[in-house]
Amino acid sequence: MAQNDIRVAVLGLGRLGLFHASNMMNKVKGAELTVVCDPLAEHAEMVAEQLGVGRWTSDPEEVFADENVDAVVIVTPTSTHADMIIKAARSGKQIFVEKPLTSTVEEADEVIKVIEETGVVCQVGFMRRYDPGFHDARERIDAGEIGKPIYFKGFSRDSGSPPASFIKNSGGIFLDCSIHDYDMARYLMGSEISSVSGHGRILINSFMEEYGDVDQAITYLEFENGGAGDVEASRTSPYGHDIRAEIIGTEGAIFVGSLRNSDVTVQSSTGSNHEIVPNFQTRFREAYVLELEQFIKCVKGDEEPRVTSLDSKINMQVALAATESFKNNGERIYMKDVHQDKVYTD
Ligand SMILES: NC(=O)c1ccc[n+]([C@@H]2O[C@H](COP(=O)([O-])OP(=O)(O)OC[C@H]3O[C@@H](n4cnc5c(N)ncnc54)[C@H](O)[C@@H]3O)[C@@H](O)[C@H]2O)c1
Numbered sequence: 001m002a003q004n005d006i007r008v009a010v011l012g013l014g015r016l017g018l019f020h021a022s023n024m025m026n027k028v029k030g031a032e033l034t035v036v037c038d039p040l041a042e043h044a045e046m047v048a049e050q051l052g053v054g055r056w057t058s059d060p061e062e063v064f065a066d067e068n069v070d071a072v073v074i075v076t077p078t079s080t081h082a083d084m085i086i087k088a089a090r091s092g093k094q095i096f097v098e099k100p101l102t103s104t105v106e107e108a109d110e111v112i113k114v115i116e117e118t119g120v121v122c123q124v125g126f127m128r129r130y131d132p133g134f135h136d137a138r139e140r141i142d143a144g145e146i147g148k149p150i151y152f153k154g155f156s157r158d159s160g161s162p163p164a165s166f167i168k169n170s171g172g173i174f175l176d177c178s179i180h181d182y183d184m185a186r187y188l189m190g191s192e193i194s195s196v197s198g199h200g201r202i203l204i205n206s207f208m209e210e211y212g213d214v215d216q217a218i219t220y221l222e223f224e225n226g227g228a229g230d231v232e233a234s235r236t237s238p239y240g241h242d243i244r245a246e247i248i249g250t251e252g253a254i255f256v257g258s259l260r261n262s263d264v265t266v267q268s269s270t271g272s273n274h275e276i277v278p279n280f281q282t283r284f285r286e287a288y289v290l291e292l293e294q295f296i297k298c299v300k301g302d303e304e305p306r307v308t309s310l311d312s313k314i315n316m317q318v319a320l321a322a323t324e325s326f327k328n329n330g331e332r333i334y335m336k337d338v339h340q341d342k343v344y345t346d
Contacts, residue, residue: 009035017075064091082107101312123305124312130290146249152229154181157237181231191225198326240276
C-alpha cells in the first residue's frame with residue numbers, strides 16, 4: 001500500500017459487489033481494498049481469501065466504526081442504501097453507492113441532507129457516464145456535431161432476469177433498469193425530462209406478478225427543450241446483453257453501442273459470426289473501473305463526480321413517475337407536478 005492510498009471497504013458481495021471488489025483490489029489506482037463485508041459470513045470469508053483481502057466481516061457496523069477505513073463502496077440491495085449511506089456519512093466515510101441512490105424520494109432527500117451536512121463525497125453508480133462510447137457521444141453533442149439533440153432512443157435488454165430474491169427488493173424494472181437510460185437521456189439531450197408515460201407487460205417471467213413487476217417495459221419521454229424520446233427495458237433477451245442508444249439531432253445523429261463483444265469475426269461456409277456481449281459486467285467492464293478510479297480521485301479532492309446525488313434523485317423521480325404511470329395504464333405524468341429539481345437548464 002502506498003502512503004496516500006485510500007483505504008476502501010466494499011459492502012455487499014453479490015452479482016456486482018464481487019466485481020467492484022475485484023476491480024478495487026486489482027485495477028483501481030490509488031486505492032487499497034482493506035475490508036470486504038457481507039452478512040453471509042462464509043461468503044465474505046471466501047471472497048476475502050479469493051481476492052487476497054486482509055480482513056472480512058459480516059457486520060457493516062464494524063466497517064463504519066473502523067478508523068482504518070477511509071471510503072466505502074456500497075453494493076447492497078437498494079432497500080438498504082439509505083441506511084448505509086447515512087451511517088457511512090455520519091462516520092466520516094467517503095461514499096460510492098450503487099444506483100439507485102435510495103428506494104424512495106423521501107429517503108433521497110434525507111440522504112442528500114446528511115451528505116451536505118457531513119461534507120463527504122457521494123458518487124452514485126451511473127456507470128454509463130464513464131463508458132467511453134456514451135461519454136464520447138456527450139462530448140460530440142457538446143461540440144455541436146449533430147446540432148440540437150431532438151430525439152433520444154435508449155434500450156437495455158438483459159439476457160434473462162435476476163432471481164426473485166433480487167426482483168423483490170429492486171423497486172421494479174423502471175427504477176432498477178430504465179433508470180440508466182433516463183440518466184443517459186438527460187446526459188445526452190442536455191435537458192430535463194418534462195413528462196413520462198410508462199407501459200409494460202410480463203412476457204416470460206410469471207413470478208414477477210407477485211411483486212407487481214414486468215419483464216418488458218417502454219417509457220415515452222418528453223423533454224423541456226422540446227425534444228422527445230423512448231426507453232425500452234427488457235429482461236427477456238434470448239441473444240445477449242444489448243445496450244444501445246441513438247441521439248437524433250437537427251444536423252446529424254449519433255448511435256452508441258453494439259452487439260459485438262470483440263473485433264473478431266469468424267467466417268465459415270455456413271456464414272459469418274461474432275461473439276455477442278454476454279452480460280453487464282462485460283459490456284461495462286471499462287466503465288466500472290473508470291467510475292471507481294474517478295471516485296478515488298474525488299476522495300483525494302482532485303476531481304468532482306460526473307454524476308451527483310442530485311442527478312440520482314432526479315433519475316429516481318423520473319423512474320418513480322414512469323412506474324406510477326405504468327400502474328395507471330400509461331397515464332402521462334408531468335415532472336413539474338413531481339419535482340422542481342434541475343441540473344440541465346434550457
Ligand atoms: N450499475 C449497475 O449496472 C448495476 C448492476 C447490478 C446491480 N446494481 C445495483 O447494485 C446493488 C446490488 O445489486 P446486486 O445485483 O449485486 O445484488 P445481489 O443480490 O446479487 O447482492 C447483494 C449482496 O448484498 C449482501 N447484503 C445484503 N444486505 C447487506 C447488508 N446489510 N450489508 C452488507 N451486505 C448486504 C447480500 O448478502 C448479497 O451478497 C443494487 O442496488 C443494484 O441496483 C447496479
